[in-house]
Amino acid sequence: MEVTNKYVATKAKIDGAPEESDFELKSESFSLLVKPGSKDVIIKNLYVSIDPYQINRMKTVSDSQTTSVFATMIVPGEVIDAYGVGKVIASGNPEFQKDDYVVGLLSWGEYCIYDGPYLNKLDPMGLPMSYYVGALGLSGLTAYAGFFEICKPKKGEKVFVSAASGSVGNLVGQYAKQLGCYVVGCAGSPKKVKLLKEKLGFDEVFNYKEETNLNSALKRYFPDGIDIYFDNVGGEMLEAAILNMNLHGRVAVCGVISEYTDNEIRAIPDMLSVIYKRITIQGFLAGDHMGLFPEFFSTTIDHLNTGKMHVLEDVSFGLEGVPSAFVGLFRGYNVGKRIVQVSND
Numbered sequence: 511m512e513v514t515n516k517y518v519a520t521k522a523k524i525d526g527a528p529e530e531s532d533f534e535l536k537s538e539s540f541s542l543l544v545k546p547g548s549k550d551v552i553i554k555n556l557y558v559s560i561d562p563y564q565i566n567r568m569k570t571v572s573d574s575q576t577t578s579v580f581a582t583m584i585v586p587g588e589v590i591d592a593y594g595v596g597k598v599i600a601s602g603n604p605e606f607q608k609d610d611y612v613v614g615l616l617s618w619g620e621y622c623i624y625d626g627p628y629l630n631k632l633d634p635m636g637l638p639m640s641y642y643v644g645a646l647g648l649s650g651l652t653a654y655a656g657f658f659e660i661c662k663p664k665k666g667e668k669v670f671v672s673a674a675s676g677s678v679g680n681l682v683g684q685y686a687k688q689l690g691c692y693v694v695g696c697a698g699s700p701k702k703v704k705l706l707k708e709k710l711g712f713d714e715v716f717n718y719k720e721e722t723n724l725n726s727a728l729k730r731y732f733p734d735g736i737d738i739y740f741d742n743v744g745g746e747m748l749e750a751a752i753l754n755m756n757l758h759g760r761v762a763v764c765g766v767i768s769e770y771t772d773n774e775i776r777a778i779p780d781m782l783s784v785i786y787k788r789i790t791i792q793g794f795l796a797g798d799h800m801g802l803f804p805e806f807f808s809t810t811i812d813h814l815n816t817g818k819m820h821v822l823e824d825v826s827f828g829l830e831g832v833p834s835a836f837v838g839l840f841r842g843y844n845v846g847k848r849i850v851q852v853s854n855d
């Protein structure tokens with residue numbers, strides 16, 4: 511049976527800040543039948559993830575595009591793959607049956623054909639499906655692996671997290687609080703500051719847009735220095751954090767969103783501080799830590815079930831809303847994990 515599959519594509523390469531007009535909604539004829547002999551899985555997309563890293567795939571050129579299968583260049587006009595949750599319509603793969611829920615690399619479209627290794631069956635266990643895109647999906651694993659594996663935290667340490675109200679950042683702060691750390695976050699609006707302090711239990715939160723000197727702001731919140739910086743933004747915030755790190759401090763470089771859309775912005779960390787304070791600065795990719803998934807998942811489910819952690823998500827409905835949802839990430843419009851629900855179950 512043939513249907514029309516709508517999908518979101520870029521019109522051309524995007525080398526600056528993205529605009530909604532950089533995207534278009536396209537249509538293609540799509541078969542809901544598996545080709546005889548193929549192992550294809552045909553999926554109806556339910557919830558799709560909206561992630562900042564996609565901008566680096568949309569550029570004319572970026573070093574990141576050759577380093578990971580998740581980061582390959584996006585070709586204008588073509589379907590864009592994206593993490594998400596869907597339902598199997600038909601399958602030539604014996605591991606998946608019609609009506610199974612699945613999570614993995616789907617697309618910014620209504621339907622997709624899956625033939626790769628990054629798909630798993632999903633038992634929602636009575637929780638909202640959207641959780642498996644964010645807090646119980648790759649964003650959660652990013653926060654967990656980045657914090658526990660890369661930062662190697664100890665109880666009582668002083669932790670700073672940027673983009674703290676975002677998908678990854680809010681979870682890092684919550685994991686750090688669970689461990690008994692002192693946690694300070696920064697975020698870009700008074701509403702976000704209030705939410706992080708009052709709902710998620712951060713010790714302190716500041717609005718970085720209201721600070722004229724980030725170095726002084728960090729000195730104010732960390733009079734005894736920072737042990738761990740979980741960096742989501744790069745740029746000036748990374749420079750200021752390095753100046754405030756303690757001896758043997760650890761910096762997990764998860765993302766540098768302030769640098770993604772502007773070639774002129776690049777952090778120049780004070781390397782003398784790095785040397786004399788023996789600071790470890792380490793980039794990482796969540797995809798390299800899939801082995802941690804079972805541990806991350808059971809720990810996080812426990813924390814959610816006992817009310818020790820909360821899910822912060824920002825879900826809109828309708829595929830046509832993907833461009834504005836995506837563009838909004840770079841303007842700070844999201845609070846928590848940005849997800850688009852493409853269709854009802």
Ligand code: NAP
Pocket residue numbers: 560561562563648649652673674675676677678679696697698699702742743763764765766767768769794795796797839840841842843844845846847848
């Ligand atoms: P997110 O934090 O939910 O959304 C992006 C947030 O970044 C916005 O809400 C905004 O919040 C902040 N922001 C946007 N432009 C900024 C700027 N110029 N300066 C400072 N803050 C800015 O996104 P996410 O999915 O959790 O991702 C967070 C970071 O982690 C991104 O850099 C992403 O690329 C990275 N990441 C890395 C991995 C990995 O495997 N290494 C995996 C997932 C994500 P404010 O209101 O606070 O400005």
